[in-house]
Each structure stands twice: as C-alpha cells, then as structure tokens.
Amino acid sequence: MCGIVGLFLKNQELQPKLGDLLTDMLITMTDRGPDSAGIAIYGNDGGKPKITVQSDDPETAFRGLDAALSDALGDTVGMRVIDTHAVLTLPEGTEPEARVFLAGKGIRVMGSGHAMEIFKEVGLPEQVAARFHLRQMAGSHGIGHTRMATESAVTTLGAHPFSTGADQCLVHNGSLSNHNQMRRELTQKGFAPETQNDTEVAACYISSRLAEGASLSEALEGTLQDLDGFFTFVVGTRNGFGVVRDPVACKPAVMAETEDYVAFGSEYRALANLPGIESARVWEPEPATVYFWER
Known part of the structure; x- marks a missing residue:
C-alpha cells in the first residue's frame, strides 16, 4: 500500500500555506499506510x-x-x-x-x-503532523509519505522520506525484488544503506549515480533499468521534485498542475481540496517516464 503526496508551489504567495496543504494531503492517505508518516519541507534557503x-x-x-x-x-x-x-x-x-x-x-x-528539513515518526499521519506542527511550516515545496510496513520493522528509521544526499530525499510506493543484491553493490561503492527498508536502497542508488556524474533525470531513468520491482518514486531536491513510475506502473498515481502549483498523490482524493483543483490539468503519469519541475 503506502501513500505518497508531493506539492511544488509556483506561486510564492502560497508558500506560507505549504505545511497546511501538505498535512491535509497526507492525512487523506492515512488508510494507505497507518503505521508511520514523514514529510520533507523545503523552506527558504x-x-x-x-x-x-x-x-x-x-x-x-x-x-x-x-x-x-x-x-x-x-x-x-x-x-x-x-x-x-x-x-x-x-x-x-x-x-x-x-x-x-x-x-x-x-x-x-x-x-x-x-533548504530541506525532514520530520518522521511512528504513528498515524494526523498524530505525526500535530507533533511536529507541520501545518505551521512554510516553504516552496515538499513531499510526504504514509507507510504500511511490508519488508522491515515499524520504526522511525524505517519511515519515509529517506535522505542520502544534501537537500535530496525520496519516498516510495511499491516493492523492490532485487534490493538485497543492490544493497551489496552500493555498499561496495561506499553508499551503504543504514536500514533494511528497500526504499533507502533506491535513495542510495540515486546518490551513487549522482556521485558518478549523472544528472538527477539520468539517475531516475537508471532506476528503470537497475531496480527490479514495482514502484513509484517521488524525489525532492533543493530546487524541485521529480516523479518516475516503473514500466508496468501498477501502483496508483495521479498528478495535477495549475498556474500556482504541481501536485502528486497516490490517489486523486489527496488532491481534491487543493485551491483551484477544479480547473487543474489532471493526469496519470506515464509508465517509465521521468517528470521533473524546478523553481
């Protein structure tokens, strides 16, 4: 299961409302992952x-x-x-x-x-959001995740987002079948994951590709060849956020774009209360296609 949300604000006047908007999106996804939650906020540098x-x-x-x-x-x-x-x-x-x-x-x-600050803990999204006062946080963009643990323990370190590089983090819906093999390869390269969560393997993979000189888009494209399984990744960076789905794209995903923002949700209901959603361009991201927005 798991639920992912992301919001990239084009309109600077909405930045004081980023935490409030993301919190509502995250809470809406509670039944997709009630054991833990986390959010990455990109505030003013x-x-x-x-x-x-x-x-x-x-x-x-x-x-x-x-x-x-x-x-x-x-x-x-x-x-x-x-x-x-x-x-x-x-x-x-x-x-x-x-x-x-x-x-x-x-x-x-x-x-x-x-720019990035990450807050994550065990508990329902509403509880986690209240503990960290997420509604009061401002910024240009952010991503969030509600988790249903399938491959590792319910712990703070097992919660998303995972960050393995400066101002860079990743959330994931799905499962990777070759994460143990990739874990060994990444460890040999000096990018050893710290938890048993397969999502951290994906985050370390992207960091390793960036260290090799790849662009973020190239690193995300590399996941399609090197990571086996079904997945939707949403990646946050200092200047924006990106989305990629595996070639089968069996995990649900929907995006919406207006003049004021770009939004991502595992389901449309996560986007339903965003301002101006009734006039947004709404679409399902294509399989094996990298999307990226920057400020």
Whole structure:
C-alpha cells in the first residue's frame, strides 16, 4: 500500500500555506499506510547548512547539544527543537565533523542540506503532523509519505522520506525484488544503506549515480533499468521534485498542475481540496517516464 503526496508551489504567495496543504494531503492517505508518516519541507534557503536529527530521548539528547557541538566545531551552532527532532544550523564546511560528533552521542541524522528539513515518526499521519506542527511550516515545496510496513520493522528509521544526499530525499510506493543484491553493490561503492527498508536502497542508488556524474533525470531513468520491482518514486531536491513510475506502473498515481502549483498523490482524493483543483490539468503519469519541475 503506502501513500505518497508531493506539492511544488509556483506561486510564492502560497508558500506560507505549504505545511497546511501538505498535512491535509497526507492525512487523506492515512488508510494507505497507518503505521508511520514523514514529510520533507523545503523552506527558504538561509545560506547556512543544517542537519535534521532525531532521538528517542530528546529531553536528554538535546539538552545543551547546541553548546556542546559549538565547542566541538569551534563556532556557533543554532538549534531548533521540535518534539523528537531538532534542526541544527552549522558553520559552513563542518557537516562531516558534526556527523561524527552526533554519532558519538547516539543521535540519528534524518537529513541535511541548506533548504530541506525532514520530520518522521511512528504513528498515524494526523498524530505525526500535530507533533511536529507541520501545518505551521512554510516553504516552496515538499513531499510526504504514509507507510504500511511490508519488508522491515515499524520504526522511525524505517519511515519515509529517506535522505542520502544534501537537500535530496525520496519516498516510495511499491516493492523492490532485487534490493538485497543492490544493497551489496552500493555498499561496495561506499553508499551503504543504514536500514533494511528497500526504499533507502533506491535513495542510495540515486546518490551513487549522482556521485558518478549523472544528472538527477539520468539517475531516475537508471532506476528503470537497475531496480527490479514495482514502484513509484517521488524525489525532492533543493530546487524541485521529480516523479518516475516503473514500466508496468501498477501502483496508483495521479498528478495535477495549475498556474500556482504541481501536485502528486497516490490517489486523486489527496488532491481534491487543493485551491483551484477544479480547473487543474489532471493526469496519470506515464509508465517509465521521468517528470521533473524546478523553481
């Protein structure tokens, strides 16, 4: 099952409403995946790199974390705590050192970049959205996922989106049959997945292709040759988002576009309450075809 949503805003006046719109879309998909939920928000680029982190014991893990990390890096680190997650704003060029420090504290990295923040947890989409105050979040675009676990445990790390590159993340509806083989190949290349989720394998695959010099469109096209199974991928990047379905396209998907936005949903009902949907161009994305929009 699983449910995917995505919203790319062309109209800047809608950016304050991004979190609110995405939350409604995500909650509508609850019965497609009620065990966990997650969302990636691409907000205004503040110019400094940031890392979104998570802890099962945030009260202890995040107490004094910004001061301790500032001392370790020799420069000021900002911190914004939201429930079990925190967004750390780092001095330029310090992310590798920060990751080593965080790993030593047992704190998990959800994603990094200049624009992207990722929030995901076990629970119903409505509960997850409320915990992270997603309705209050603004930005230019975002993607979300409701999960029904089929190949790995119901955990925070098993929830989508998966991020394996700066300002890059992926959500997935479907199943990959060759993910264990691909996991071994990616590990040999230095892109080892951290969980048993097949979706993270797909995210690592795209990162490995980008590292080899492929464009994002080429990396997405590569999934059609190298990843076996049935899937719909929605990918978020710093400047936009892309969609690709496998050649059979057996998983449901629908898109809508107006002058104000481009939207994706596993089902039309996820899009039904968007402003101006009655005049949108609505279509089902073609099999084995890469779609991409950028700001």
